[in-house]
Amino acid sequence: MTTHKTGTREEWLAARLALLKEEKELTRRSDELARRRQELPWVRIDKEYRFETDEGNASLADLFRGRSQLLVYHFMFGPDYTAGCPSCSAIADGFNGFVVHLANHDVALSAVSRAPLAKLQAYKRRMGWTFPWASSFGGDFNFDFNVSVTEEQQRAGTVEYNYQPSRLTVKPKAGGEKPPDGAAKGAAMTGTDVATYARERPGMSAFALEDGVVYHTYSTYARGLDGLWGAYQWFDRAPKGRNETGYWWHRHDEYNKG
Structure with missing residues (x-):
């Protein structure tokens, strides 16, 4: 049984719409920062x-x-x-x-x-x-x-x-x-x-x-x-995010070794 918060589809949609508003604000802010980079x-x-x-x-x-x-x-x-x-x-x-x-x-x-x-x-x-x-x-x-x-x-x-x-x-x-x-x-x-x-x-x-x-x-x-x-x-869009506990990554040809 998961320990993560669960809910109904209606509760999920309400939370998702609230998050979407903030995501759109971040996108607009990112666009503005890109413009300012180009103005340097x-x-x-x-x-x-x-x-x-x-x-x-x-x-x-x-x-x-x-x-x-x-x-x-x-x-x-x-x-x-x-x-x-x-x-x-x-x-x-x-x-x-x-x-x-x-x-x-x-x-x-x-x-x-x-x-x-x-x-x-x-x-x-x-x-x-x-x-x-x-x-x-x-x-x-x-x-x-x-x-x-x-x-x-x-x-x-x-x-x-x-x-x-x-x-x-x-x-x-x-x-x-x-x-x-x-x-x-x-x-x-x-x-x-x-x-x-x-x-x-x-x-x-x-x-x-x-x-x-x-x-x-x-x-x-x-x-x-x-x-x-x-x-x-x-x-960052996966259910558990980056889920990092240290230097975990390897070169792409090394994951299946040993």
Whole structure:
């Protein structure tokens, strides 16, 4: 017997209509926030970023692939990782399906990571992905957009992430504080230690290209990525919601192992 509240169809409908009113308010608010994102001032990028892609060496403008807009997913895959971050992988599982729709509406999508291109290509083959993925190995792109930190920054203890100071807890402190459980599991699943794993962070950035000039228009991090994680939008509508008790997800080819 369920312990969840039950009721008649009439009681359910009354509650559902009340919720629908609030859902519509949230939708209107979301539309307004989208409009305000698009009204943010654009920042001209004069720095010459270089990337390695399947087609060869590329500039940031090249990543637009003939479109006027570019969305970059900052995928956690550091140079020392043996595999991509599992949570980033879960988000990226949806890219193959909608990248063609974006491309045919003047928007290019590309993942960018610091790992060398050969590692990214091998992981793409393993995951069965075909979306563009560029390597920023050896460059400043990830650091400038606050999704990677240096060992020196890490040792100093605080860096900026999600527009605020962010402390990197990578080893036990005197009081016995340990790294977050997710960091330890993420490190193990990417073949690194916690410190190495924690030098990469997830995020997404948007860019515009006009008259040969690239502009930075938007970036978001942390929970700001929830809307891009397609599975979570489905979980939020499931009877038990996200129903999470920790770092539960795996890469899509790992669920039936062991």
